[in-house]
Amino acid sequence: MTKNAFVTIIGRPNVGKSSLLNALIGERIAAVSAKPQTTRTKITGVLTKGDTQYVFIDTPGMHRAKNKLSEHMVKTINDSVAELETALLVIDCTKGISEPERVLASEFSKRSHVILVVNKIDLLEDKSELIAKLSEYSQLYDFAEIIPVSVLEADGLELVMQAINKFAVEGPHYFPDDMLTDQPEKVIMAEMIREKALNNLNDEIPHGIAVTIESLNERTDSSGEDILDISATIYCERESHKGIVIGKGGSMLRKIGADARAELEAFFAIKVNLQCWVKVKEGWRNREALIKNFGLD
Numbered sequence: 001m002t003k004n005a006f007v008t009i010i011g012r013p014n015v016g017k018s019s020l021l022n023a024l025i026g027e028r029i030a031a032v033s034a035k036p037q038t039t040r041t042k043i044t045g046v047l048t049k050g051d052t053q054y055v056f057i058d059t060p061g062m063h064r065a066k067n068k069l070s071e072h073m074v075k076t077i078n079d080s081v082a083e084l085e086t087a088l089l090v091i092d093c094t095k096g097i098s099e100p101e102r103v104l105a106s107e108f109s110k111r112s113h114v115i116l117v118v119n120k121i122d123l124l125e126d127k128s129e130l131i132a133k134l135s136e137y138s139q140l141y142d143f144a145e146i147i148p149v150s151v152l153e154a155d156g157l158e159l160v161m162q163a164i165n166k167f168a169v170e171g172p173h174y175f176p177d178d179m180l181t182d183q184p185e186k187v188i189m190a191e192m193i194r195e196k197a198l199n200n201l202n203d204e205i206p207h208g209i210a211v212t213i214e215s216l217n218e219r220t221d222s223s224g225e226d227i228l229d230i231s232a233t234i235y236c237e238r239e240s241h242k243g244i245v246i247g248k249g250g251s252m253l254r255k256i257g258a259d260a261r262a263e264l265e266a267f268f269a270i271k272v273n274l275q276c277w278v279k280v281k282e283g284w285r286n287r288e289a290l291i292k293n294f295g296l297d
């Protein structure tokens, strides 16, 4: 007898949803950064453990639509709220609950099992504050469970898995047992590079960055070692941004490339030769066709 559990991860931007997804499945498939609105589309992460297959759906942080890209992100979230079975509502314990969570709670259906994950407890200096906070959160909705965690310190994750387990149902495994994600290889690669760019750049470059993989080629070098050649383009919105992404004497681009290469090599278990180019595409976030082009539809 096999079981499955479909679990949607929702919450405001920057609370740690993608970090939680990566921690639960044990691989860094989703881009994480300190900047809000890192996740742009739904990402499925799959974990098969014993008889049970867990399918996690990471969503973009909920926020108001400001341009076409945001509109797309908001729609992605609303679609998933309607079809929720089990959800992890993630909040940042230093920020607490406010209007966005209230709106969301009012949209949960009666059949949904919602587990409140109170993240970033490592940031609390006085842990006794937590008790009062947890009872305040319990007023919002009839949560299946309320679990304080620190994804950063891998604290409380086992409790989250135990809570999810209660809602696993008998049924088939919909994905191959060794599958990790529905993201095509090229999308994972592009996301890893975009994450490194976001992490290295200051806030002067807001969200106007997209990455596409132009070519992939696997070859064997003269010493018999396998090498993956990856050519990627980093798109930014303004000429002035291009200079920042490249950096003085190319230093920023080299740093982004080196960080990305290290992660690509670890993830794909092959030596990587990464070439990154920077191009300007003005206002790409507002152009429907370009958004589709970047695989965000």
Ligand SMILES: Nc1nc2c(ncn2[C@@H]2O[C@H](COP(=O)(O)OP(=O)(O)OP(=O)(O)O)[C@@H](O)[C@H]2O)c(=O)[nH]1
Binding pocket: 011, 012, 013, 014, 015, 016, 017, 018, 019, 020, 031, 032, 033, 034, 035, 036, 037, 038, 039, 040, 059, 060, 061, 062, 119, 120, 121, 122, 123, 149, 150, 151, 152, 153
């Ligand atoms: N201190 C601390 N930081 C954390 C923790 N979990 C995540 N973070 C950080 O919070 C930031 C946001 O994490 P993400 O996982 O990208 O957040 P998200 O909710 O997916 O954000 P969006 O995709 O923008 O909606 C990153 O800098 C993480 O390293 C935690 O337990 N403690």
Ligand SMILES: [Mg+2]
Binding pocket: 017, 018, 019, 030, 031, 032, 038, 039, 059, 060, 061
């Ligand atoms: Mg995210």
